[in-house]
Structures are given as structure tokens and as C-alpha cells.
Amino acid sequence: MTLNVGGPLILVGAGKMGGALLTGWLDRGLNHDTIFILDPAPSGEIEALAKEKNIHLSAGIDALPGSPAVMVLAVKPQVMDEVLPPLKSLVGDGGVVLSIAAGQTLASMERHLGGNTAIVRSMPNTPAAIGRGITVACANSHVSAEQKDHCDALLRAAGLVAWTNDEAALDPVTAVSGSGPAYVFLLAECLEEAGVEAGLDRELARQLACETVSGAGELLRQSEQSAEQLRKNVTSPGGTTAAALEILMGDDGLQKLMTRAVKAATKRSRELSS
Numbered sequence: 115m116t117l118n119v120g121g122p123l124i125l126v127g128a129g130k131m132g133g134a135l136l137t138g139w140l141d142r143g144l145n146h147d148t149i150f151i152l153d154p155a156p157s158g159e160i161e162a163l164a165k166e167k168n169i170h171l172s173a174g175i176d177a178l179p180g181s182p183a184v185m186v187l188a189v190k191p192q193v194m195d196e197v198l199p200p201l202k203s204l205v206g207d208g209g210v211v212l213s214i215a216a217g218q219t220l221a222s223m224e225r226h227l228g229g230n231t232a233i234v235r236s237m238p239n240t241p242a243a244i245g246r247g248i249t250v251a252c253a254n255s256h257v258s259a260e261q262k263d264h265c266d267a268l269l270r271a272a273g274l275v276a277w278t279n280d281e282a283a284l285d286p287v288t289a290v291s292g293s294g295p296a297y298v299f300l301l302a303e304c305l306e307e308a309g310v311e312a313g314l315d316r317e318l319a320r321q322l323a324c325e326t327v328s329g330a331g332e333l334l335r336q337s338e339q340s341a342e343q344l345r346k347n348v349t350s351p352g353g354t355t356a357a358a359l360e361i362l363m364g365d366d367g368l369q370k371l372m373t374r375a376v377k378a379a380t381k382r383s384r385e386l387s388s
Contacts, residue, residue: 116143117271119264121183124204126197128153128160131214132188134243136160138271140167150178181206184264187213187223191386194218198226205231210261212268214238216288217386220254220281232256234265237284239291242272250276250287285387289379297375302327 117139125132128151140146150170153160164171172178185205189197194215205211210232213223223233236251249269253262262277269275278284302323309319334341349355362368 117267118144119148119183119268120260121181121209122148122150122179123268124150124152124178124182124185126152126185126187126201127189128156129188129190131238131240131242132186133157133160133163135186135188135214135268135272136163138242138245139268142267142271150182152178175200175204178204180204182209184261184268185209185211186268187211187215187218189215191215191217194223195226198223202227210234210257210265212236212265214249216292217383219387220252222387224254230256232258232261234262235281235284236265236269237287237292238269238272240295245271245273247273248276248291249273250278250284250291252278252281252284285383286376286380288383289376293379297372298327298331 123139123144125136128136132153136149136151139149146167146169150172151160151164152172152175154173156164156171161171163169170177180203182204185201187194187197205227207230211223211227212234214236216237218235220233220235223235224231227233232254234251234253234257236249238249239247241247242249249272251265251269253265257265266275266277278287305323305326306316306319309322310316314322330344334344337344339347345359349359
């Protein structure tokens with residue numbers, strides 16, 4: 115089914131996440147004539163894509179259409195207060211603003227764009243770059259069912275989408291899935307280093323760690339069994355896996371460390387949102 119949001123779409127910021135979304139939209143058939151990119155310093159890759167697909171690329175708002183169907187905010191959170199005020203003049207009654215900027219609350223965006231603006235706040239993660247992300251989204255009371263469907267379709271270009279009515283849930287969401295890829299990458303780093311310490315060549319240890327982490331993740335995704343059951347399936351009583359898990363599942367093991375880590379990230383997310 116061809117992606118259609120019912121009018122012009124303005125993408126504000128075409129960095130890694132914005133660029134990944136743009137590629138996904140084009141792959142799903144979104145009409146390039148309806149796409150407008152606002153980015154004062156686009157990458158060479160985005161410039162080439164815009165030229166190839168004949169997409170409108172602008173460094174300022176003067177060339178952008180008023181009252182777009184959707185305006186997607188894909189800029190860094192720390193520049194949102196600077197970016198948002200000039201955009202208020204473009205937001206029309208029938209459009210919706212979709213933000214993927216971490217830490218920017220619905221209320222903070224409403225202050226800049228107007229209290230009656232339809233706004234969806236979302237939290238994607240970096241696997242969106244390969245279409246394997248997961249995004250959690252929350253809409254304010256001004257978002258219509260049709261606008262929510264349009265935002266859902268746009269976000270699905272990057273992977274799975276879940277919706278919540280509780281905006282406060284986006285802080286632990288940020289801590290679990292938003293920051294979560296970094297935890298997995300750290301696991302691969304640590305597994306590689308442990309392999310080297312155990313006597314493996316660095317290159318082999320890196321390959322083993324990378325393929326083990328990615329392969330196990332894919333098995334978990336495709337399996338109907340829980341992570342707990344899959345872990346038990348690998349663990350023979352008295353075997354090598356059991357010996358390792360005795361350490362990882364000990365009183366000071368991985369679960370307590372992960373719980374502390376997610377709590378710290380959730381706390382920081384709340385601080386950034388306030």
C-alpha cells in the first residue's frame with residue numbers, strides 16, 4: 115500500500131534518524147513531490163538523494179509550504195527551543211506535528227507552537243536506520259484518528275510502533291529501547307574482550323561476539339518462546355553455560371546492574387524533560 119499522508123510533509127532535520135525515516139518513506143511510495151526538507155547543513159548523502167528524487171531541500175522556512183499535513187521534527191533535543199518558534203507560522207489547523215526528539219514534552223512543544231496544535235511525541239531507536247527499530251508514541255488531545263494513522267504509517271517506515279496514552283511512560287521507554295542498543299553493543303564489546311582474555315585472537319573474538327549477539331537477537335525475535343525459556347534451552351545442568359550464568363545471575367550480577375542502569379537513564383530522561 116502506497117504511503118500517503120494527505121498533503122505536504124515537512125521534514126525538519128535530515129540527520130541519521132531523519133534520513134533513515136526519509137529513505138523508508140520513499141521506499142514505501144510516498145510522493146517525493148509532497149516532501150520538503152528543512153536542514154541548514156544537510157549531509158552530502160541527503161543532498162544527493164534530494165537531487166536524485168527531486169525533493170525540495172531548503173535551508174530556511176521561506177520556501178516551505180504553509181499548513182503541511184505533517185511536520186516531522188527530527189532535530190537534536192538541545193536545539194528544539196531555537197528551531198520551534200519560527201515554525202509556528204507554518205503550522206495550520208489541519209496539520210499534525212510529529213516529534214522524534216528525545217526529552218521534549220508535549221507541553222513544551224505546545225508552548226512554542228500553540229496550545230491547540232496537534233502533536234505526537236515519539237521515541238524511536240537507532241535500529242530504525244535499517245528498518246528494524248521500535249518506536250513508542252503518545253499523542254496530545256488535539257490529534258485526530260486520521261492524523262494518528264498518518265503518524266503511525268510514517269513511523270512504521272522505521273520498524274514496529276507502539277502507542278501509549280501515558281506520556282510519562284516515554285521516560286522508561288527511552289531508558290529501555292531508546293538507550294537499549296548501546297547496552298547491547300556494550301555486551302558485544304565485553305564479550306569480545308572476555309574472549310581475548312580467555313586466549314582468542316582479537317579478530318576471531320570480535321566475529322564471535324558480533325555474530326552471537328546478532329544471531330541470538332534474531333532467534334529471540336523469531337521465536338515464540340520467551341527470553342527466559344530460550345536461555346534455559348541453552349543451559350545444560352552442570353555445563354559450561356550454567357557455570358557462566360552462575361556469575362551473571364549472582365547477587366551482584368547482570369539483573370541488578372541493568373536495573374540500576376535503566377533507573378539512571380529514566381532519571382536523566384525526566385531531568386532533560388523538565
